[in-house]
Amino acid sequence: MFPGLGGWTARSFAHSVLLPSLASSRTRFRAKCLVNCSMTVNDNLLSKPIRRANFRLCNVSGYISEVLEIRAEAPKLHVLLVPGNPGVVLFYKDFVEFLYELLEGTASVTAIGHVSHSRKDLEHGRMFSLQEQIDHKIDFIIQELQNIEIPILLVGHSIGSYISIEMFKKSPEKVKYCIGLYPFLTLNPQSTKQLLIGKIAKSQVLAAALSYLIASLGWLPVQALRFVVRKSLGKSWSVNAVDAACSHLSQYHTMRNVLYMAMTEFRKLSEAPDWTFMKERKAQLTFLFGIDDHWGPLDLLEEISKQVPGVAVSIERENHTHGFCCTEAGSLWVAQHVANCIKKQTACTNQ
Numbered sequence: 442m443f444p445g446l447g448g449w450t451a452r453s454f455a456h457s458v459l460l461p462s463l464a465s466s467r468t469r470f471r472a473k474c475l476v477n478c479s480m481t482v483n484d485n486l487l488s489k490p491i492r493r494a495n496f497r498l499c500n501v502s503g504y505i506s507e508v509l510e511i512r513a514e515a516p517k518l519h520v521l522l523v524p525g526n527p528g529v530v531l532f533y534k535d536f537v538e539f540l541y542e543l544l545e546g547t548a549s550v551t552a553i554g555h556v557s558h559s560r561k562d563l564e565h566g567r568m569f570s571l572q573e574q575i576d577h578k579i580d581f582i583i584q585e586l587q588n589i590e591i592p593i594l595l596v597g598h599s600i601g602s603y604i605s606i607e608m609f610k611k612s613p614e615k616v617k618y619c620i621g622l623y624p625f626l627t628l629n630p631q632s633t634k635q636l637l638i639g640k641i642a643k644s645q646v647l648a649a650a651l652s653y654l655i656a657s658l659g660w661l662p663v664q665a666l667r668f669v670v671r672k673s674l675g676k677s678w679s680v681n682a683v684d685a686a687c688s689h690l691s692q693y694h695t696m697r698n699v700l701y702m703a704m705t706e707f708r709k710l711s712e713a714p715d716w717t718f719m720k721e722r723k724a725q726l727t728f729l730f731g732i733d734d735h736w737g738p739l740d741l742l743e744e745i746s747k748q749v750p751g752v753a754v755s756i757e758r759e760n761h762t763h764g765f766c767c768t769e770a771g772s773l774w775v776a777q778h779v780a781n782c783i784k785k786q787t788a789c790t791n792q
């Protein structure tokens with residue numbers, strides 16, 4: 442992601458960067474265990490015209506937040522996407538649009554960004570912790586979705602999976618299901634990348650220096666910046682992902698918030714996940730893991746299966762990586778997976 446810092450930096454900070462019908466507004470969901478995830482993907486969506494997501498700014502409890510959304514005319518479900526870290530919703534534009542199409546207009550889809558992971562410094566340099574970002578998402582449900590009569594389904598990516606579970610705890614009457622994509626739920630002691638990022642994030646000097654270095658790229662002409670981003674992050678990145686990196690990650694306040702949030706993540710995720718809650722709600726949880734993902738390693742999948750027997754887990758084996766949202770192919774594959782999860786839960790309840 443950032444020239445001169447090595448390939449590990451780009452992919453590590455990109456970690457969080459990374460139905461014919463739904464039965465009724467009272468639909469209940471049941472989980473079914475999956476192991477190896479293999480499915481047919483509708484590649485036609487890569488070429489045909491699809492409905493585009495709307496971008497807007499939303500004031501949530503006094504904080505200006507970036508939102509992507511597509512509203513269905515008569516939805517039977519509302520899907521709320523919680524991003525990873527960086528929590529820039531524009532990275533998920535392809536995913537949001539593909540998911541809406543695959544649900545065939547039966548669900549509205551919204552992505553809510555993290556506070557101050559934004560193009561403009563709307564919070565005047567303030568930094569927000571993991572807990573503050575969780576509180577922000579809970580407030581968003583209360584403010585924006587509390588009065589809707591249809592079920593809410595949470596989709597969390599990376600640390601967004603952890604945030605989604607915390608949101609689920611606070612809104613069990615509104616949230617009916619939670620899907621964790623490449624979940625970052627606890628620290629991986631075997632990951633040297635996590636160790637290195639943790640050391641940088643907890644040092645104010647190193648975090649500020651790295652943020653200034655990255656922000657300095659924003660001084661480049663637009664085309665030069667796009668060239669640098671493509672060369673450092675990979676040629677497979679989508680236009681939307683490159684645009685998001687250029688517009689948001691080249692901002693000093695955004696990178697400071699990315700690193701500050703990472704520091705607080707590492708502190709909190711040194712604790713074990715809330716197995717008790719996950720056991721109680723296992724029929725309303727499902728997780729998708731990648732083969733080679735140090736943020737959500739297969740060791741975590743095994744631990745979840747041990748601690749929460751019967752919870753639905755599956756493994757993506759198509760090499761889309763933790764940062765799936767940065768490519769059109771990855772966004773489409775994961776959107777198809779999420780859409781299939783919704784269809785399967787609905788089919789179970791109709792049997």
